[in-house]
Amino acid sequence: VGRSLFGDYLYAVELAGSILLIATIGTIALAPRRAQGHL
Amino acid sequence: MNAHLEGHLAVGAMLFALGAIGFLTRRNLILMILSAEMMLHGVSINLTAFGRYHNHASGQVFTIFVLTVAACEAGLALALILGLYQRRKSLDVELWGNLGEPDLPRFQEEEPESTPPVEAAPLPRLTPAGVLPKPPTGVSTKV
DSSP states (O other): OHHHHHHTTHHHHHHHHHHHHHHHHHHHHHSOOOOTTOO | OGGGHHHHHHHHHHHHHHHHHHHHHOOBHHHHHHHHHHHHHHHHHHHHHHHHHTTOTHHHHHHHHHHHHHHHHHHHHHHHHHHHHHHHSSOBGGGGGGGSOTTSOOOOSSOOOSSOOOOOOOOOOOOOOSOOOOOOTTSOOOO
């Protein structure tokens, strides 16, 4: 599985990692601001 | 080992069906995205089952990608739910029903009664006969 992941599907893996990064940034940007201490 | 393909497919189909039923029936936002995740994982169980059946690793590889997308989706959905909750102070999706098309009829939770309830025929009454029984002693009689 590992050889297949990092051999045939290397570009897909890179793309998935990029998607994860973009989703993390988007989530942090999208999450509503809250005052310190309460929801 | 290939004899278990039907079992794996059955488990995957069961997860997908339960997720679909839950997504269509729940009104809580968090339970709805949980049901969507259940559908996703039913599909990935199908992928791994067929990957093993064909002795090929691409099923598991694709499952890893599905997990990646599911993680992104869960994070985004939780952020959106937090925003929606702060708007309405509730997780009920029914409160967001006004986002639909205004010219379409809204889904009615309870069907309005098309016909008025039929008046029940008056029951036959017997004419009282005989002696009125005495009220029990010691008990305050109320008519």
